[in-house]
Amino acid sequence: MIAGKKLLLAEDDNLLASLLRYRLEKGGYEVSLSKDGKEVKEYLAEEIPDIIVSDIMMPYFSGMELIDFVRNELGSKTPIIIISSAGNEENVLTAFELGANDFISKPVSPSELMVRVNRELNNAKI
Amino acid sequence: MISKELTYQNITLISAPKIHTDLLWDLTFLFVGLAVLYFIGIFFFRNRLTDKAARVRQRKKELSPMINKFLFHQEDADTEEKTKYLNLKIEVRELLRINLNRVVLSEILLDLSRDVSGDTKKKLFRLYQDLDLDKDAFHKLKSLRWEVVSKGILELTQMQVTESYSFIIKFINDKRSTIRKQAEIATVSLKHEGLNYFLDTTKYRISEWQQLKLLNVVRNLEDYQPPRFKAWLTSKNRDVVLFAIRLIKFYNQNDASSSLIELLKHRNNQIKQEAIQCIKEFHIVEAMDTLKLVFQKGNLDVKISILDAMAILGSTEEMEFLKHVEAKYSDFAIKSKAISVINRIVPESIMPTEDIDNRLKHDWKNEITAPIVQENQETQDKTSTISDTDSNGSVEFDEKETGQITLDEETKEEKLEFSVEHEMTEKKEIATDDIPIPEVEETSVNLDFLPLVVAPKSKEKNLPPQSQDFRINVTDNETTRIEDPLRLQVDFEEITAVTSHVDGIEVEEEKNIWEKRNLSELNFLPIVIDNDIGQGKVDIGEDYHGTLETKDLIVHYEDVLPHKDPPQKSRTKNHSEISDNTETMVSIAKKPNPQKPMSLGEVNWKYIRNLELQYQVLEVSPQDKERHDTEEQYYDWPLDGLDVPNTDQTYDFGKESFQELEDLLQHIPKPRYYSNEILSVIESLDLIEELGDQREIPLLNDIMEQSKMDFIKERARELIKRFSRKDDIYEVDWELDTFQDNIVEYNVFEELFTTCDSDSKIILLKEMLVVGDEKEVRFLRKLLHEEPEQKIRNAAKKVLGQLQERLSREARECQKQAGNTIKHKTDSLPLEHAFLNEVPYGDGNDSNPSQNDPQRKIG
Numbered sequence: 005m006i007a008g009k010k011l012l013l014a015e016d017d018n019l020l021a022s023l024l025r026y027r028l029e030k031g032g033y034e035v036s037l038s039k040d041g042k043e044v045k046e047y048l049a050e051e052i053p054d055i056i057v058s059d060i061m062m063p064y065f066s067g068m069e070l071i072d073f074v075r076n077e078l079g080s081k082t083p084i085i086i087i088s089s090a091g092n093e094e095n096v097l098t099a100f101e102l103g104a105n106d107f108i109s110k111p112v113s114p115s116e117l118m119v120r121v122n123r124e125l126n127n128a129k130i
Numbered sequence: 131m132i133s134k135e136l137t138y139q140n141i142t143l144i145s146a147p148k149i150h151t152d153l154l155w156d157l158t159f160l161f162v163g164l165a166v167l168y169f170i171g172i173f174f175f176r177n178r179l180t181d182k183a184a185r186v187r188q189r190k191k192e193l194s195p196m197i198n199k200f201l202f203h204q205e206d207a208d209t210e211e212k213t214k215y216l217n218l219k220i221e222v223r224e225l226l227r228i229n230l231n232r233v234v235l236s237e238i239l240l241d242l243s244r245d246v247s248g249d250t251k252k253k254l255f256r257l258y259q260d261l262d263l264d265k266d267a268f269h270k271l272k273s274l275r276w277e278v279v280s281k282g283i284l285e286l287t288q289m290q291v292t293e294s295y296s297f298i299i300k301f302i303n304d305k306r307s308t309i310r311k312q313a314e315i316a317t318v319s320l321k322h323e324g325l326n327y328f329l330d331t332t333k334y335r336i337s338e339w340q341q342l343k344l345l346n347v348v349r350n351l352e353d354y355q356p357p358r359f360k361a362w363l364t365s366k367n368r369d370v371v372l373f374a375i376r377l378i379k380f381y382n383q384n385d386a387s388s389s390l391i392e393l394l395k396h397r398n399n400q401i402k403q404e405a406i407q408c409i410k411e412f413h414i415v416e417a418m419d420t421l422k423l424v425f426q427k428g429n430l431d432v433k434i435s436i437l438d439a440m441a442i443l444g445s446t447e448e449m450e451f452l453k454h455v456e457a458k459y460s461d462f463a464i465k466s467k468a469i470s471v472i473n474r475i476v477p478e479s480i481m482p483t484e485d486i487d488n489r490l491k492h493d494w495k496n497e498i499t500a501p502i503v504q505e506n507q508e509t510q511d512k513t514s515t516i517s518d519t520d521s522n523g524s525v526e527f528d529e530k531e532t533g534q535i536t537l538d539e540e541t542k543e544e545k546l547e548f549s550v551e552h553e554m555t556e557k558k559e560i561a562t563d564d565i566p567i568p569e570v571e572e573t574s575v576n577l578d579f580l581p582l583v584v585a586p587k588s589k590e591k592n593l594p595p596q597s598q599d600f601r602i603n604v605t606d607n608e609t610t611r612i613e614d615p616l617r618l619q620v621d622f623e624e625i626t627a628v629t630s631h632v633d634g635i636e637v638e639e640e641k642n643i644w645e646k647r648n649l650s651e652l653n654f655l656p657i658v659i660d661n662d663i664g665q666g667k668v669d670i671g672e673d674y675h676g677t678l679e680t681k682d683l684i685v686h687y688e689d690v691l692p693h694k695d696p697p698q699k700s701r702t703k704n705h706s707e708i709s710d711n712t713e714t715m716v717s718i719a720k721k722p723n724p725q726k727p728m729s730l731g732e733v734n735w736k737y738i739r740n741l742e743l744q745y746q747v748l749e750v751s752p753q754d755k756e757r758h759d760t761e762e763q764y765y766d767w768p769l770d771g772l773d774v775p776n777t778d779q780t781y782d783f784g785k786e787s788f789q790e791l792e793d794l795l796q797h798i799p800k801p802r803y804y805s806n807e808i809l810s811v812i813e814s815l816d817l818i819e820e821l822g823d824q825r826e827i828p829l830l831n832d833i834m835e836q837s838k839m840d841f842i843k844e845r846a847r848e849l850i851k852r853f854s855r856k857d858d859i860y861e862v863d864w865e866l867d868t869f870q871d872n873i874v875e876y877n878v879f880e881e882l883f884t885t886c887d888s889d890s891k892i893i894l895l896k897e898m899l900v901v902g903d904e905k906e907v908r909f910l911r912k913l914l915h916e917e918p919e920q921k922i923r924n925a926a927k928k929v930l931g932q933l934q935e936r937l938s939r940e941a942r943e944c945q946k947q948a949g950n951t952i953k954h955k956t957d958s959l960p961l962e963h964a965f966l967n968e969v970p971y972g973d974g975n976d977s978n979p980s981q982n983d984p985q986r987k988i989g
Contacts, residue, residue: 019194019238020245026198113248114202 007032009125012047014038014058014070015087020112024057027114028121041065045073052080055125057117059087060095068095068102075103083124087112189234196222197238201253212890216882220897223878226261236263236285243288258289271297276306283309287316295320296819296848303333311340318347322354329362329370336369344373345380360386364798368398375404384412389798391417394424402428403435410439418443422451433464441471449475808839815845824853877905883913891922895929902933 011033015021018039025035036053038044041064047053056074060067067086074080083105088096090109099107105124108117196218203215225231239258243251258264267289270282283301286294298320301313314332317324325348336344348354362374363386375393378386393405394417402424409417421436428436437455440448449472456468469480804812811833818826827850834846879894879902886894898906910930917923 017245019190019241022194023198023201023242023246023250026195027202030202111245111247111251114246114250115248 009033009055010051010053011035011121012038012044012053012056012058014041014044014056014062014067016040016059016062024112024114024117027118028057031118031121033121039063041069044070048074048078052078052082054082055121055128056082056084057087057121058084060092060099061089068098071099071102071104081128083128085117085120085124185230186234186237189230190238193225193231193234194238197235197242197257200257201250209889209893212886213893216886216890216893216897219882220878222261232263232266235261236266239263240285240288255290259291264289264291264294267291268294268297276309279306280308280312283312283316287312287319290320292320295324299324299327299331302328302331307334310334314340315343315347318344319351322351326357329365329374332367332370334367336367336373341369341373341376345376348377349380356381356383358385359383360389363389363393368401371396372398372401372404375401375408379404379408379411382412384414387412387414387416390414391420394420399429399432402432406432406435406439410442413443415443418448422448425455430461430463433459434467437464437467437471441474444471444475446475808842811837811842815842815849819845819849822849822853827853877909879906880909883909888919888922891919892925895922895925899929899933899936902929903937907933907937 009032011028013021013025013028013035015024015037016039021037021039025037028035036047038047041062044058044062044065052074056070058067058070062070065073067088071084071086074082074084084103086096086099086104086107088099088107088109090111092109096107096109105127106120108120199215199218200222204211207215222235226235236258239254243254246254264286267282267285270278270285271294273279273282279301283298286298295317298313298316301309302317304310304313314328314336317328325344328344348356356377359374359377359381360383362370363378365371365374371393375390377383378390387409390405390408390412391414393401394409396402396405406421409421418440421439425433425436437452440452444452452468452472452475456465456472459465459468472479815833818830830846830850830853834843834850837843837846879898882894883891898910902910907930910926910933913926914923914930917926
């Protein structure tokens with residue numbers, strides 16, 4: 005079911021991005037990695053993934069703007085999971101208001117992220 | 131000719147030395163050359179740094195996928211997966227021979243440890259130690275540079291290397307603050323008992339920020355059982371006491387009431403304040419008496435804190451004390467806090483007085499029924515004029531008691547124009563900005579117009595003095611002439627004077643006011659009184675007839691004192707002086723503060739004695755002084771502290787019952803004294819730990835056998851264990867330049883064998899055959915004796931035979947081709963294929979040695 009699902013991972017930290025990518029790919033996802041807002045926008049202009057996992061703080065184009073872009077400009081209901089720093093509750097609330105589906109705080113547990121991604125995809129299917 | 135004359139040689143006044151032009155040129159070239167060299171140097175080093183950063187970045191990109199594979203490797207993976215994993219391990223081991231790779235790997239793991247959590251983080255910690263990167267961090271601890279040591283401690287702490295605990299705790303009292311602070315956090319992080327050790331041994335100050343960081347570390351420790359922190363309330367280190375109180379508060383350890391109450395008497399205000407907070411939080415009512423006791427000696431913050439605590443813990447019993455505080459202290463903060471506490475204990479016992487408009491108390495019913503005097507209807511201009519007072523009667527003014535003026539019967543004939551009522555039936559209050567004045571008695575004349583100290587306006591100045599001496603605004607737009615001033619009630623509105631503030635006193639700005647006025651205007655002087663003489667009365671004299679000549683009056687007056695005014699002395703002046711001194715504004719006197727002297731001559735020594743002296747005693751004990759001298763003395767301190775009982779403290783238990791005494795003693799931790807023999811053993815162990823090696827093992831065994839103290843035995847056992855380790859980090863020379871030489875003796879397969887399953891062992895044996903050498907032969911022999919599995923032993927036996935054959939053949943070839951080195955060990959290995967036929971293993975590609983050569987892969 006999961007195999008072949010497209011996942012967009014937007015994370016500017018190379019090491020963490022590489023780690024999460026490896027974990028998600030091992031979980032069966034086809035992961036596209038974007039390191040900043042520009043790349044995310046370019047990717048989304050071409051195709052909409054099945055799920056988006058995005059850091060809130062990114063160069064050029066923040067996670068908030070990404071959610072707004074996906075929900076309002078693209079009009080897509082693609083599940084979005086945001087990664088936020090600990091103690092950044094305000095941003096999380098704003099993200100939920102904008103239309104984020106779930107969030108995970110740093111430091112990230114890759115296994116937990118995997119579970120959340122699976123769950124969101126299942127919810128989306130329902 | 132002219133130009134020659136202008137040269138400096140011809141000007142005798144110039145005494146500059148002659149410098150050869152060539153020398154100047156030489157110097158110019160020299161400095162230009164140096165500048166060029168400087169810029170080239172900068173360019174070179176900058177490029178070098180940039181290149182290095184680029185290489186590190188590139189290497190990180192290459193190595194991070196390897197780390198990912200390590201982190202997410204599953205134990206139950208299939209054989210192919212396991213083979214790849216083992217190959218990866220071998221590859222990484224090879225990579226670790228290069229220093230740059232070790233540095234990059236450390237950085238990757240440290241970065242990731244900040245970003246990941248859960249199982250992944252635990253695997254990360256394990257991997258860090260598996261790759262022996264912790265030994266690099268240990269090596270950093272030996273550096274002389276503080277930043278390197280600090281980085282080493284940080285790495286070990288971040289990667290949770292608990293074995294480093296005993297090495298790091300030595301830095302707790304390091305002279306270098308960065309190292310010390312890093313060590314403090316490491317000590318608390320690495321072991322749960324670290325906080326106890328830190329509080330026991332630290333001698334330096336612990337900053338507020340550091341305390342916060344330590345608290346943050348402690349609260350994030352998993353399964354942490356905090357000790358009873360009251361044990362550190364007796365510490366000699368003031369910051370330890372402070373931190374202990376905060377920890378007590380944080381962990382709600384409310385079994386330290388007596389100690390906390392005792393700490394209220396501490397000289398340090400910060401400790402005092404923290405104890406008060408604690409007492410307040412734990413609701414220790416027994417502290418009330420001590421709180422009152424220490425109130426006077428505390429600084430402002432302490433006083434406020436005490437009052438704050440009283441608001442929560444106090445009862446009506448404290449009212450007396452609080453009222454005393456409210457009356458005694460002139461400081462607004464203390465005063466208002468005391469009032470608020472009183473009101474909290476007994477709600478609304480003190481009502482607001484400031485800026486309260488008491489005119490709202492008018493009896494409006496009486497006003498409706500009172501007859502309105504119809505006289506002087508023509509004076510509807512809302513003003514009333516007071517003619518010269520020719521009264522021979524006296525004017526009494528009792529400011530002290532009521533702030534009101536009482537007129538004698540003789541003043542009936544005064545030509546005053548007022549708005550009147552027939553009888554005065556209600557009490558009046560005059561409220562000024564500074565003096566709350568109590569209610570007046572019913573029989574007195576209400577002279578609410580005490581602000582009659584009115585700045586004349588320009589309009590008023592033009593009026594003839596006889597008719598415009600005294601003017602007030604009259605209610606209902608009426609002015610009337612009255613016959614009997616005693617029966618008057620005057621309603622008025624305040625006329626605000628144009629004033630300026632001088633030293634907190636409102637002073638009229640217009641300087642020549644008195645010059646432009648007739649002296650008879652001063653008929654209102656009776657409101658200017660002296661408290662001390664005649665109880666606020668100005669006696670004009672009964673036999674005085676005719677126009678009141680105010681310049682003949684002797685007026686006792688006193689300036690209004692501001693709230694925080696420097697002491698002023700009361701003065702007595704002839705009225706003429708007042709007239710001359712046109713800058714003086716006569717105003718309502720205030721009762722002087724009896725606590726403050728009014729002049730130097732009236733200095734009240736009792737007042738001085740009661741002044742609060744705020745100070746903090748700075749103590750420098752001889753031990754503290756010595757500890758900066760030498761490092762050796764410095765480390766001896768904790769031991770010194772063990773056998774020095776605190777003899778300074780004396781306790782008076784005279785009033786305590788025996789039972790209470792026993793209870794108290796139960797709460798005080800018992801001191802532990804060690805004999806000199808034990809101390810010497812501990813010192814020996816310290817020295818052994820620092821300087822010893824495996825040669826000390828017999829001595830340590832003796833200590834273990836002979837000692838009866840468990841902690842000494844435990845420590846000796848740990849040391850023996852450490853010295854017995856073959857790869858003791860202290861035996862290995864971790865100089866980076868010689869690292870490669872040291873690692874030659876290290877057998878990768880031996881370590882891998884300890885953690886893998888049977889299949890993996892077979893795979894490893896195959897790898898040994900391909901890449902093994904003499905040390906693998908030794909290991910295989912060892913395996914033949916120690917390996918429990920028959921299958922592995924058989925395989926090892928075969929591999930051993932083939933490997934020995936291969937090695938001997940290679941040796942023979944080497945002899946034949948002297949000078950040639952063996953570049954590809956696996957190029958001619960017929961026996962390897964024979965082995966592979968017997969031991970099933972992966973596909974053919976995996977066995978290709980070229981793929982297993984890390985140098986080729988990494989490039």
